[in-house]
Amino acid sequence: MRQEKASAIIAGASGLVGDELLHQLLACEHFNIVYSLSRRELPFHSKNLTQIVHPELRVTTWNETDHTPTYGYICLGTTTKQAGSSKDLEAIDYQLVKDVANTMHLLGVKNITVVSSLGAHPWSPSHYLRCKGKMEQALSKMGFARCTFVRPGPLTGERSKPRKDEIIVQRLFEMIHPLLMGPLGNLEPIPAEDVARNMLTLSLEPEYTDSKKTQVISGKALKRKKSSHKNDKNKSA
Secondary structure, three states: OOOOOEEEEEEOOOOHHHHHHHHHHHHOOOEEEEEEEEOOOOOOOOOOEEEEEOOOOOOOOOOOOOOOOOEEEEOOOOOHHHHOOHHHHHHHHHHHHHHHHHHHHHHOOOEEEEEOOOOOOOOOOOHHHHHHHHHHHHHHOOOOOEEEEEEOOOEEOOOOOOOHHHHHHHHHHHHHHHHOOHHHHHHOOEEHHHHHHHHHHHHOOOOOOHHHOEEEEEHHHHHHHHHHHHHHHHHHO
């Protein structure tokens, strides 16, 4: 029997991971409609893409005839330098992500996949990691049938506005790469394209057991999944 196609919604498609993920969603045969929730219109179009533009990432109108998105993806995030202050960072990395996730839940999303960060913990001494940890905690309690958080280490890829700190970190890890063994493997830089691909793959995996309806994927696990994807392709070739 032919499987009915699904719809998805993504927030943060203008970012490094989000841009990659949006293109992969549009190319994925599993989806017939992809909604993009963004502050400004994205600079490209597709017959399968519906853009929802709002300065505060809100959905103010929704028609009953619109397809219900059952898959949700959030790729929002900033830095203290970009946000301007610790308070402004928390407003984005915690409060905004929580608000967007709640909106997705109200729209009908059952399966949500979110970019977090290596080291995220609600009691971390780092304000940034504490915000990420509080965000994970809040979303896990929203009632999604499936909730996945990916925690990549440093990202590689081309941003429209490169971050100087990421460039420095990437160069540093190029030098110490041979030393990244064991738990330190989580610190290895990973291409944004691979993070996006893993998010898509993880969201489409068979249903979790009740005990695993929320899962956290570390940077090292993301690298392993990347290798397994390559092996699967080689076997099918």
